[in-house]
Amino acid sequence: MGRQAKTVERLRAAIEALSEHNPMTVRQVYYQLVSRQVIENTRTQYQAVSNLLVDARKTGEIPWTWIEDRLRRPRTVGMWSDLSAFAETARRSYRRDVWATQPQYVEVWLEKDALSGIFEDVLSPYGVTLNVGRGFDGWDSIRNAAARYNAAARYNGRKRRTTVLYFGDFDPSGEDMVRSLRERLYFFNISPKVIKCALTKDDIERYQLPPDFAKKTDTRAAKFIARHGDVSVELDALPASVLRDRLTTEVEKRLDLNAIAKVREREAVEIKRLVALLSAA
Template sequence: MPKIEYKSIKFQQKSLELINLVNQVVEEYQAQGYELTLRQAYYQLVARGYIPNNERSYKNIGNLINDGRLAGLIDWHSITDRTRNLRSNSHWDNPADVIASARYSYLLNKWDGQPNYVEVWVEKDALVDIVGQACRPLDTPYFSCRGYTSQSEMWSAAQRFISQDYRDNRVIIHLGDHDPSGIDMTRDIQERLQMFGADVYVKRVALTMNQIGTYNPPPNPAKITDSRASKYIDEYGNESWELDALEPQVITDLITNEVTALRNDEIYRSVCDSEERGKDELKMIERNYDKAVAFLESEE
């Protein structure tokens, strides 16, 4: 992993110690296969008691990580920005490589024949990669709401769920912050989907007060400027909590447990077996690509 010095910066000893702590947190999560956003790294430092939990502290750690990278003390791959990405076409060196790629991407719908249809929705785009790491192996669609979902996307979602009316149940597993708006978003999703004619159960699985008691994420003051603050404070008090503060593995486990509880494993395994047979066929074509081309050319 690249630690490249682009700028000579003289740090105070306290800053150097904090940079070492940042590296420890990042390396710990990289070993588990997770990439952290700046906010997730910040919350892990707060949760471990290394820094206070306030806006100034968040800005300071952002500046320190920026300087640490420029000084060659923090890996450039250590913090990910999930909101800004380069997009481009895929390319291959030869036609056989396309078949190899197709073999890896050949996936049957594991929810075919299942009594339930399930999607996972998360409030924040910054967490969509972590949610995706949980959902992709489960072949479960996932969606970043980015706050209150737009009317256009909510209508499209309703049409998607209506098309699944032949199933016994349609379920959204919803994860969001425990703050005035984050709590209200679960209600909003349920009510607007119903307004558009979709029969869906929206199950909020995070954050909950039970999880806050179990995992003890660092609290924030409830936003009193939020129009929903008064009701929230009456019920939960003056503190709020962000989903980002949960460790990625906790989020992964929550999603996995909820999804698998709604899945018929016998049907799932049958589809997986069919998928493997298809992959084997593609592998055979890949290995014998030149022979296949020669045969087809001889038939022309």
């Protein structure tokens, strides 16, 4: 049985979005279709997209590797046949600390685990830590962050500032998370500069992202609506290319890129030595 015209259009848009960036989670693909105004933002539409992506992978129209499930992952134990086989892992894994020569310490905080793949790909070359909150972070996560920032501020006996770049939804909770993060870190006598980089009201207008209504059950809704109006948009709706560019720009303008390049040069020399030692064993 052939697909209906609406289903064909959804599949075409999904393949287009995934061709621009993959892998994505089902949730990411769904919000990309919402932002492109292919579907409405409803639970029924989400399930329809989920079913369509399953069918398209079964028929080979969408590669299995283009869709990922970041929650259901096997916890495997790393093993190697011998030291020479481990040498390749060592080559890929060894990273020299870039923060010893940086004027400030930078971290990125992300509200949505579904987007962490995009963020990890962008941040890895810079050695920037990604903290995924999945909403409001628990106190243990906040305490651990405070310890990291305290150590970073006194790295090698010199003081330097810490900047946290925050990416989250534009809704009552998403807008309040920056305040919450600042206040809870201050409980541990840590006061980094916290900047919300996305999603902003300007992003919604600039990229014409389709809004939803703010959740009235959220205790922060009344204050949010009074300030911004009855509008709510998830970070997932922002085009992946825009999100990558925003993240890259915000990180790079706070780092000494020349210092990182010098660290990478020394790192390459050390990797060759390490691989030679392991391969000869």
